[in-house]
Amino acid sequence: MNPLWQLLLMRARSLWREPSVLFWTFIFPLLTSVALGVAFRNQQLQAVEVAVAQGAADQATAARLNADPGLHATVVPLADALERLRRGKAALVLVPGDDPELKVDPTQPEGRTARLLVHNALERAAGRVDAVTLRTTEITEPGARYIDFLIPGLLGMGLMMSGAWGVGWSIVDMRTGKLLKRLMATPMKRSHFLLSFMLSRSLLTLLEVLFFVLYAKVLFGVRMSGSLPAFVVYALLGSLTFAGLAILIASRAQNTQTANGLMNLMTMPMMVVSGVFFSSSHFPEWTQPAIRLLPLTAVLDGLRGIMLDGASFFALGPQLLVMVAWGVLPFAVALKIFRWS
Amino acid sequence: MTAISVQNLVKKFEDLVAVNGITFDIAEGSCVGLLGPNGAGKTTTVEILEGIQAPTSGEVRVLGRAWATDAGAIRERIGLALQQTQFYERLTVRETVELFRSFYARGLSVDEAIARVQLQEKSKAYVMKLSGGQKQRLAVAVALVADPELLFLDEPTTGLDPQSRRSLWDVIDALRGKGRTVLLTTHYMEEAAQLCDRIIIVDRGRIVADGSVQELIRSIGGEQVIEIATSPTLGDEQLKAQVPGLARVTRRGEVAALTVQELHVAVPAVVAAVQAAGATLMQLSTRQSTLDDVFLALTGRSLREDEA
Numbered sequence: 036m037n038p039l040w041q042l043l044l045m046r047a048r049s050l051w052r053e054p055s056v057l058f059w060t061f062i063f064p065l066l067t068s069v070a071l072g073v074a075f076r077n078q079q080l081q082a083v084e085v086a087v088a089q090g091a092a093d094q095a096t097a098a099r100l101n102a103d104p105g106l107h108a109t110v111v112p113l114a115d116a117l118e119r120l121r122r123g124k125a126a127l128v129l130v131p132g133d134d135p136e137l138k139v140d141p142t143q144p145e146g147r148t149a150r151l152l153v154h155n156a157l158e159r160a161a162g163r164v165d166a167v168t169l170r171t172t173e174i175t176e177p178g179a180r181y182i183d184f185l186i187p188g189l190l191g192m193g194l195m196m197s198g199a200w201g202v203g204w205s206i207v208d209m210r211t212g213k214l215l216k217r218l219m220a221t222p223m224k225r226s227h228f229l230l231s232f233m234l235s236r237s238l239l240t241l242l243e244v245l246f247f248v249l250y251a252k253v254l255f256g257v258r259m260s261g262s263l264p265a266f267v268v269y270a271l272l273g274s275l276t277f278a279g280l281a282i283l284i285a286s287r288a289q290n291t292q293t294a295n296g297l298m299n300l301m302t303m304p305m306m307v308v309s310g311v312f313f314s315s316s317h318f319p320e321w322t323q324p325a326i327r328l329l330p331l332t333a334v335l336d337g338l339r340g341i342m343l344d345g346a347s348f349f350a351l352g353p354q355l356l357v358m359v360a361w362g363v364l365p366f367a368v369a370l371k372i373f374r375w376s
Numbered sequence: 377m378t379a380i381s382v383q384n385l386v387k388k389f390e391d392l393v394a395v396n397g398i399t400f401d402i403a404e405g406s407c408v409g410l411l412g413p414n415g416a417g418k419t420t421t422v423e424i425l426e427g428i429q430a431p432t433s434g435e436v437r438v439l440g441r442a443w444a445t446d447a448g449a450i451r452e453r454i455g456l457a458l459q460q461t462q463f464y465e466r467l468t469v470r471e472t473v474e475l476f477r478s479f480y481a482r483g484l485s486v487d488e489a490i491a492r493v494q495l496q497e498k499s500k501a502y503v504m505k506l507s508g509g510q511k512q513r514l515a516v517a518v519a520l521v522a523d524p525e526l527l528f529l530d531e532p533t534t535g536l537d538p539q540s541r542r543s544l545w546d547v548i549d550a551l552r553g554k555g556r557t558v559l560l561t562t563h564y565m566e567e568a569a570q571l572c573d574r575i576i577i578v579d580r581g582r583i584v585a586d587g588s589v590q591e592l593i594r595s596i597g598g599e600q601v602i603e604i605a606t607s608p609t610l611g612d613e614q615l616k617a618q619v620p621g622l623a624r625v626t627r628r629g630e631v632a633a634l635t636v637q638e639l640h641v642a643v644p645a646v647v648a649a650v651q652a653a654g655a656t657l658m659q660l661s662t663r664q665s666t667l668d669d670v671f672l673a674l675t676g677r678s679l680r681e682d683e684a
Contacts, residue, residue, distance in 0.1 A: 041478040045464060045471070052466040212462025217518075220426055220458075221479040222451040376428060 038223060042231035050201070050239060060197050060239065061246055064189045068182065071312075072255055075181040082107040083149045086116035086125040096131045099160040105152050127153060186251040187338035188311040193243060194270060195305065195331055198277025199284070199298040201239070202232050206285040207294040216376040233278060240274040241267065260345035269341060269348065272355070273334035276362035280330070283365035286373040305331040327353075330361035377404040378440075379526050379557040380425060385434035387420050394420040396581030397434075402574075404525075407558040409572035411565060411667060413679055417581040418561035419459060422530050425559070426456050439526060452480060455524030457515040459531045465504035469495055472503060473517055480522040489521040493547050509540025516547060527551065529560040533567060545570055565667035565679055577671060584674045593665045596673040597623025598635040602642060605630045605659040606650055618649040626672055630658075635665060635673075 050056050085108045087097045093110045100108035108129075111119070119125035120140060127149035128138040137153065139146040159165075209215045218228065244267050251257035259266065280301065288294040308315055308322075309331035318326060326332050333354040340346035340354075380402040387395040395417045402408050410418045423429040424436060427443045427450060436443065438450050463472050473486045484492070490499050493513040498506060506514065512532060519527060532548065533541040541564075548571055551558060562568050568575050569589050577585040577592070585592055593599050598621070604610075610632070612625045621637035636642040639662055650657050671679045 038478040041475045045467060045475055048471065049464055049466050213458050213460070214462060214464070216428060217456075217458055217461045220428055220451065220456055221476060221522075222448055222481075223479040 039227045039230060042223075042227055043234055046231050046235035047238070049205070050235065056197075056201065059200075060193065060243055064193050064247070065250055068185060068189055068251070069254070071185055072182045075185075083127075083145060083152060084109070084119075084125045085149055085153060086111055086119045086128045088113040088116045088128060088130045090131050091133075093131050096129065096135075096157075100129075100153060100156050102160070103152060103156045106149075106156060129153060182251075182255045183257050183343055184314070184339070185312065186247065186255070186257050187342050188335055190244065190247045190270065191273065191309075191331060191335040191338055192306060192311045193247075194240060194274045194334065195277045195302055197239065197243070198236065198274055199281045199302055201281075202236060202278045203281030203285040203294055203298055204291060206232075206282065207288045207291050210285075210288075210374070210376070211290055213376070219375040229282070232282070233275060236274060236278045237271055240271055244270045257342075259342055261341035261347070265348040266338065266341045269337050269351070269355075270334075272358055272362070273330075273337070276330050276334070276358045279362035279366035279369070282373075283369040286369040305329050308332075310335055328357060330358060333357035333361075378402065379404045379406075379438075380559065381435070381437040382421075382425070383435035385421065385424065385436060386432045387417075387424060387429065388432045393581055395424070395431075398578070398581070398583055400576055400583065400586065402557060402559060404557050405555050406574055407552050407560070407572050408574045408576060409568035410559065410561040410576050410578055411563065411568045411671075411679075412561075412578040413563055413677075416563075416578045418563075418578055419530055421578070422528055422559065422561055426454065426528055427451065452482075452522065453524055454526045454528065455519035455522050456528040457512070457519045457530060457532055459534065460512075461515055461518075463503045463511070463514065463518075466502055468500050468502055469506070469514055469517075470499040472514060473521055476518045477521045483522040484520060486521070489517045492520055492550070493517045494543075507540070509536050509544065512536060512540070512544060513547065516544070520551075524556070526557045527559070529558065531561055531563070533562070533564065541567070563679060565671075569667055575667065577667070577674070579671075579675050585670060589667065592667065592670045596635060596665065596670055598637050599665050600636050600639050600642070601663050601665050601669060602634045602636060602639070602646055603631050603659070603661050603663070604634070604646060604650070604657065605632070606653075606655040606657055608655055610649065610653055610655060614653060615646070615649060618652070619645045624673060626669075633669070635669065 082104065083106055085100055085106055087093050087100070087108050087110045089110060089112050097108040097110050100106045113130065116125065116128040117138070120128050120138060123143070126139075126143060126145035130136040130138070135157070137150055139150055206215070248259060248263065248266070252259070281298070284297045284301065285294055288297065308318060308326050309329050311331075315323075315326050315332060337351045337354045337358075340351055341348070378401045382398055382400050385395055385398045386393070398417075398421060410421065412418050420429065424431050425438055427447055439453055441450050443450065467475070469490065470486060473489050477483055477486055477489070490496055493516050495510065495513050495517060498510055503511070503514065516529070516532065519529065529548065533544050536544065545567065548558070548560070552571075560571065574586070574588055575592060576583055585595065587595065609630070615625060615632070615634065616622055619634065619636065619642055621642060623635045623637070626633045626635075634642070634646065643662070646660070647657070668679045671677070
């Protein structure tokens with residue numbers, strides 16, 4: 036009866052027998068990616084809606100516009116046409132006549148496309164001869180879709196969440212129930228206790244990563260551009276980073292409410308700025324150096340680098356440095372200030 | 377051989393003195409109870425002996441060793457149950473005992489430890505499915521798994537219903553007489569009287585009495601108590617003048633409790649005193665002195681006061 040093995044068994048059993056752990060680790064990210072994958076799937080662009088105001092030669096004008104597959108024109112009274120523009124149901128209003136007028140909302144990106152297409156269609160109908168003939172080839176490349184961006188994002192978020200709650204919450208719960216105190220009164224080696232958390236966390240991470248890679252491939256055709264072993268090792272390091280942070284958070288908290296608050300404080304801001312759902316490049320330039328120093332940013336950049344761009348493990352030096360620093364320093368502090376009772 | 381030796385033990389927290397200079401020795405093989413109301417400093421004392429808390433000052437030796445130099449060796453040889461430990465809910469009884477067994481070099485088999493507390497039927501049940509009494513028995517099984525020379529039980533039956541309490545007493549009783557030393561804390565005088573051959577009464581961080589149940593009761597001057605209610609009430613002086621062997625009078629509301637040596641002498645004298653004073657006897661009953669009477673005599677307060 037090896038004590039480390041028994042501690043590991045205890046961790047594994049308490050995870051395995053806790054249905055909510057399985058739900059948050061496996062089912063929840065799967066459901067999220069299905070929901071977001073459906074909502075943000077890449078679609079064929081729809082024809083641009085144009086409202087032609089009633090007037091001279093309105094039907095003929097509409098017919099000329101409709102000859103372009105990229106346009107869809109409808110004839111309506113002027114007032115209705117303007118109403119459609121206001122509501123975003125039409126990208127442009129065309130008032131026909133000898134001197135046709137275009138009404139466009141300058142803040143709508145569709146408006147610009149509509150203006151170019153309408154201009155082009157009317158010019159061609161009037162007999163313009165194009166000076167340059169362009170040949171167009173259409174390409175849709177896996178790796179550039181939203182779901183490709185999202186899968187590593189959700190995995191990184193999952194590693195952070197299960198690290199924080201799986202390790203931090205469990206420790207505080209054991210302290211509240213005096214189990215930590217009871218264990219401390221035995222000859223148990225403290226290193227065995229902490230090691231059991233690290234090992235069980237890594238084991239669950241391994242399953243988590245393989246599950247993500249598999250369902251992403253089967254359901255969404257997300258490819259693994261880089262090396263799978265590198266991806267797994269990187270994810271393991273990321274997960275240990277969050278475990279180290281979680282142990283620090285849990286080192287003194289006397290009840291699970293406090294621990295929950297602290298863990299929300301750590302995870303929520305990173306979920307927003309580190310780029311789980313959208314790229315962190317949307318934040319202003321001056322914030323970028325700070326964002327790059329966050330552990331979740333480092334984890335996500337690395338996972339995306341390997342999965343989407345085929346980056347090698349060693350090309351991710353700066354990210355690895357950030358991750359290891361966030362794992363090792365808090366863990367060292369936690370060992371100093373950890374309370375067993 | 378002394379199993380535990382404590383000299384001038386003091387433990388101060390920021391704003392209170394929990395243990396205020398306690399000295400006692402416990403001989404190997406005895407079962408000793410630390411009895412006192414909540415907040416008397418029992419748990420703090422025991423946790424210092426268990427190596428969980430460090431004393432502010434004073435000398436502690438457990439099984440002849442000091443915590444500062446021999447922590448590992450002491451931990452191998454002691455067993456303990458804290459006041460209500462919450463074990464992992466989704467581990468079975470057997471898995472929990474097995475986990476704790478793995479920390480010790482020597483000890484009982486897992487089955488033997490479970491059998492000692494009569495939890496065999498529940499050995500495959502999850503901890504979350506156990507009743508309060510069964511959880512406490514599991515805590516005792518975990519305390520026994522190293523087959524310790526010295527066993528600490530901190531309020532083992534607090535919060536249990538009378539039946540579970542009695543069944544746990546049977547378990548603890550069975551542990552005695554195997555040469556093991558047991559130190560238990562309790563604020564139930566029945567528990568101390570039932571299980572311990574020596575009782576140390578503590579109050580406000582100090583020892584107020586120390587001895588066997590008989591010794592403690594003798595120390596307050598009598599083993600019998602007569603409780604009377606009369607109308608009008610008789611004064612203490614009146615009673616003391618007329619009742620031979622009356623050691624003390626304590627009052628709770630209308631009822632006066634008279635501690636006496638011999639009932640067959642005292643009762644007729646009490647009845648005579650009531651008649652002589654022209655008063656009416658409303659109530660008369662007798663009982664044995666208890667540890668509560670001892671505590672009341674020594675501190676002026678009842679052990680039961682804080683009991684809900």
